[in-house]
Amino acid sequence: MAIDRADLHAHTTVSDGTRTPAEVVQLAAEKGLAAVAITDHDTMGGVEEALAEGARLNITVVPGIEISTSASGKDIHILGYYADWRDAKWQQRLELLGTGRGRRNEQIVEALRKHGIPITMNEVIAAAGRMEGRKSIGRPHIAAVLVGKGVVSTISEAFEQWIGSGKPGYANLPKVSPFEAVEWIREAGGTSVIAHPGLYHDDKLVEEIILHGVNGIEVFHSDHTAEDEARYAALARRYGLLETAGSDYHGERQGVVFHGDLGSRTVDVKLLEQLQIASRTDSQ
Structure with a gap:
């Protein structure tokens, strides 16, 4: 059992996952997780359902989001935790x-x-x-x-x-920049984290986002190699950033789990306190 562990990256049917928010929380309980973050793409619409189920099952639910952004011709994702999903300005932006x-x-x-x-x-x-x-x-x-x-x-x-990117049916999603996303999350009282930086193959851009004031890096991710994890852990420590982990669970389609199974990448649940402290500090 993965007691005292938290998976900080999971998607639901509110964006492009295959399980409802309640079902993702139920799966977290089955996996023995202490906490799970609901981080749907560009929406926090599943947070309240997940929180209710978390209260029922005694699983901590971290309200989150994964914002789709663009910079230097690349799709960059910024995770946000503990943003106030009821804030009117935040809702308008989403x-x-x-x-x-x-x-x-x-x-x-x-x-x-x-x-x-x-x-x-x-x-x-x-x-x-x-x-x-x-x-x-x-x-x-x-x-x-x-x-x-x-x-x-x-x-x-x-x-x-x-x-997929560069294929005949591909179309760019109109996006904000990662720098704007970091600011939006901060203004909504949240903590920002660069999602799966190893997928961008652009550590210079990653450092630019860090210097803009991001709070953390998703060091451990289902698509990261051991070398990626070591590199981004070192980068996080160099800049004094939070080191997070997430499976990026999207559910199962045709018997295949995307990107990783829930709970396959986790951090100690104690990190949640640091995420909350960072959000409170940034909003002051």
Whole structure:
């Protein structure tokens, strides 16, 4: 049992996961975790459901978010913890991000149609409902339609051949910069962390974000190598940043877990106090 451990990166059906917020908390309990962070893409819409289930099961739920940003032509993700999801200004900013995601979905569908694939947004919306019982829509739902039509065999193939970065159906998501995201999180009373920096292959940019005032680095991640973890642990210590860990759990599709199984990357639950202290210090 992974008592006294926390997984600080998990997604639900509120963005592109396959389990509801309550189900992710239930899985955390089954895994023996003491705490789990709900970090859906560009929304905190699942936090209250998760908190309620956490209270029922005696599992600590960390209110979180993963903001999609862009810098130097790269997609950069910034995790935020303990931001006040009820704050009006924060809610307005997240609504803008959601609007941009909707426009991107439409652009992807249109690009696929231009390449001879007969796909519609109605089919994508229906796929989102069938897969997850909700209608928060992203690329995994578009990929599911491509699988259903026989265009590809798996979700992974859909990304590799059609909707991944640089592929025929890819469309850029209108994004803020990581520097703006750090500021937004701070202004909402939260603590900011650079998500999975090893995926960016740009440590110079990572250091620029650090110097802008980010609070931590996700050192341990399902897609990080041992070398990545050692490098980012050293970087965090050099700048006095928090070292976090998360599986980036998205659930299971066609029997495959994305990105890692819940609880596969964890930190001591004592780190939560430091995350909260950092958020309170930044908001003063």
